[in-house]
Amino acid sequence: MNAHTYFENVAQDWDAMSSRFFSTRIRDFAIGVAGVEKGYLAADIGAGTGFMTEGLVQAGAQVIAVDPSGNMLAELQRKFDGLTAVVTRIIEGDRLPVEDQSVDGVFANMVLHHTEAPSHAIKEMKRILKPGGRLVITDLEKHDHLFLKDEHHDRWMGFYLSDIRHWFRMADFSNIIINAIPGEQCCADSKCGSAQAAVGIFMATGTA
Ligand SMILES: C[S@@+](CC[C@H](N)C(=O)[O-])C[C@H]1O[C@@H](n2cnc3c(N)ncnc32)[C@H](O)[C@@H]1O
Numbered sequence: 001m002n003a004h005t006y007f008e009n010v011a012q013d014w015d016a017m018s019s020r021f022f023s024t025r026i027r028d029f030a031i032g033v034a035g036v037e038k039g040y041l042a043a044d045i046g047a048g049t050g051f052m053t054e055g056l057v058q059a060g061a062q063v064i065a066v067d068p069s070g071n072m073l074a075e076l077q078r079k080f081d082g083l084t085a086v087v088t089r090i091i092e093g094d095r096l097p098v099e100d101q102s103v104d105g106v107f108a109n110m111v112l113h114h115t116e117a118p119s120h121a122i123k124e125m126k127r128i129l130k131p132g133g134r135l136v137i138t139d140l141e142k143h144d145h146l147f148l149k150d151e152h153h154d155r156w157m158g159f160y161l162s163d164i165r166h167w168f169r170m171a172d173f174s175n176i177i178i179n180a181i182p183g184e185q186c187c188a189d190s191k192c193g194s195a196q197a198a199v200g201i202f203m204a205t206g207t208a
Pocket residue numbers: 007018045046047048049050051052066067068069072091108109110111114115116
């Protein structure tokens with residue numbers, strides 16, 4: 001099974017699963033640092049079933065939620081049914097389905113470690129930001145839990161913060177701040193129960 005099929009298959013269970021992996025404090029940090037307010041236009045990249053979208057809408061934002069998984073987005077649509085503040089778009093290929101310099105903020109929670117080329121993904125996120133707009137990525141610090149690759153189809157085993165800083169610089173971001181989120185860990189048990197992961201979570205932000 002590849003990662004795309006994995007997310008298509010777990011879509012209906014993702015909210016219950018992810019609530020065991022990480023807490024809503026992550027999105028509170030991300031949305032707080034970006035200064036989201038009423039009328040703000042955000043893109044939620046790898047939106048899944050809408051974890052970040054939900055917080056953004058509560059903060060008054062309009063959201064373009066994009067994801068390669070139709071089933072994940074169907075769950076998100078069901079949740080925000082009838083709400084004009086949220087639109088969904090399917091990602092096909094490595095170009096985001098969002099116009100150049102069109103959004104105030106870009107958010108990507110637990111997505112970078114699924115991308116084929118993280119440096120390219122960060123450049124794409126920069127492309128769609130208005131000048132002065134903010135990118136906020138929340139993701140896993142470097143770890144050595146192989147079962148997250150085998151069972152959760154992670155492509156990257158987290159990241160060194162120095163690599164993230166390098167990629168933000170290469171994409172020409174300014175005001176780059178990259179830190180571990182205090183007290184936050186992504187927790188998962190392997191299927192057989194013999195391995196447990198508790199991986200640090202970082203937040204990386206920069207201005208376009
Ligand atoms: C771990 S889930 C996180 C979902 C959501 N952001 C959350 O916090 O619950 C990863 C999501 O990224 C999507 N994804 C996988 N590859 C991607 C890519 N190259 N670009 C954007 N999203 C991707 C998956 O379909 C999945 O919905």
